[in-house]
Amino acid sequence: MPTNDRTLAAGSLERMQNGMLGEARTRAFLANRFWVLERSVDVHGADFLIQINSLATSVLDDRPPRFAIVQTKFAQGGSTRISIPSSYLKRDDGSLSREFFLIVCTGYGDDERMFLLDAEEIDDLFDTAVDGDKEVRYKPASTFLRSTNYEITGARNHALNRIERSLRDATYSTNRFWLTTLGYGAGNAPSLPDVYHYPVTGHEDLPDSFKDWKKAASRILDEMEEVASYLQDGIAATWPSELEKATDELESRTDFDGNLTFKSPPNMQDFYRAAEYQINLVSRLRSKGLEGAWLRLAEQGQRVTGNSLANVANDYRAGLHFTIEYEPASLKVTKFQASPEETFCATSAQISFIDPRNTPGHVEICVRADVAARVPQRPTYLSTLTRALSHAILPAVLDIDTLDDI
Structure with a gap:
């Protein structure tokens, strides 16, 4: 050795x-x-x-x-x-x-x-x-x-x-x-089916939103159990001091009107719309026999982006310029490359830009690099790229004007 x-x-x-x-x-x-x-x-x-x-x-x-x-x-x-x-x-x-x-x-x-x-x-x-x-x-x-x-x-x-x-x-x-x-005792709640984890439109936050709601609901249940235990202590009390201890605990959870309060889980309307959109889009891709082809294209974009982001803070101050060439009927990629982009984003407030001159089979997209600089770095960037790719490529593949028609 x-x-x-x-x-x-x-x-x-x-x-x-x-x-x-x-x-x-x-x-x-x-x-x-x-x-x-x-x-x-x-x-x-x-x-x-x-x-x-x-x-x-x-x-x-x-x-x-x-x-x-x-x-x-x-x-x-x-x-x-x-x-x-x-x-x-x-x-x-x-x-x-x-x-x-x-x-x-x-x-x-x-x-x-x-x-x-x-x-x-x-x-x-x-x-x-x-x-x-x-x-x-x-x-x-x-x-x-x-x-x-x-x-x-x-x-x-x-x-x-x-x-x-x-x-x-x-x-x-x-x-x-x-x-x-922290992960102790958190493994029993069912997670979303795999279809909601696909990098289809960039909605990578669907699983996290699903999990966050369950965490909030679990916390409410724990708070309710604690309140119930104080009520039980009060019912079982035999001395005024025992009842006082229970009521003091309950008062810390009441509002000005004396109502017991619990913070409700987050509103999920945006989640429901995004989930329905995801299912409809995957169904359209499957009807065309292109589900796997699109996943391969999106995954290749993730690999290219990951390699290009190695020195993003120094080398790509404005952004990345992606060039994708593919066969429109099969989505088979023949070229997928990224290069520094120094003109877009200097004056634009957009985080991504789809070249209006794109044609089926040839797509160019720019994504701003400061999106990648956020924490967490890469998921934010990949989500932006995948969403831009879907809007640039999928309408023609699915015979629709825009993805809003899904």
Whole structure:
């Protein structure tokens, strides 16, 4: 094995070993006070889903236990970059989650050290960056190693108490909804059929809109369950103080007229129209025997665009100019290329431009590059291109004047 390969292999093994050490130390620490119910591993590290280890509560109770996520990292030295997804810190409404903690492990043998940070401390201390299409928070490990701030002391009770208090203070609805947005317990709701995922007209937001409505509905159900539990507590009360506690909880959810309020799921009228449009268009393509041909053309556009976007911020300040040549009857592509476009978009407010001189079999389209610069970068750009392609090519293929006639 060449020296460079042996060095890389040794480095990989060392990182794996350190990761296992960090996980083992964190699990042993948490087991003093909590049940470690699940661990998931991803590129960001190891997640531990924990619950207070009490036999007095069950997930089937009217007031079920709350859960927290603890992510563990191992720092080989001060230069190790500690990075976590921003979504772990905040809920959809922008408030910080009190049920997320980060544990940083370092050192070996008698030099072992552990550090504990909650979401508020991470939000104040860590810098922000974009990794692909996701926002992350990061800091070099030297931030912790050079002091005793955030360090878990030998007794460990203080650190364990911090986590336990956060779980006891968490409300059921916000706790469950936050975990669902991170992928815990979110896999049971059916998704849209494959036909709605096709890159047919650029409506790539259909599956996301469908999922977002279900998330909102699940949150409402959780809030209703929590209200129901307070009502049950009030009905079961034997002392005025018990009833007062239940009514105080209910009052936090009432408006000025004393009505219990729940925020309704998002309006879906645009979604219904887009979904019907998608089905009608796919049906038209199938009736012509061109469904697969159109998918291949759209996918080729995605590949060309992906390659062209490698240096979009520097090389394509105005936009990309696409030239597509194809056989009108079969949609077989004979040419699909992209090149820098420096004149369009300088004065235009449009995000895409279809050349009016296009003819069946030869299409030219310009797409503005600043669309690609948005986050998430590539899905936005691909959606714009696919929509422009469909408007430029499909009317003649489907024997209609415009796609609005679908």
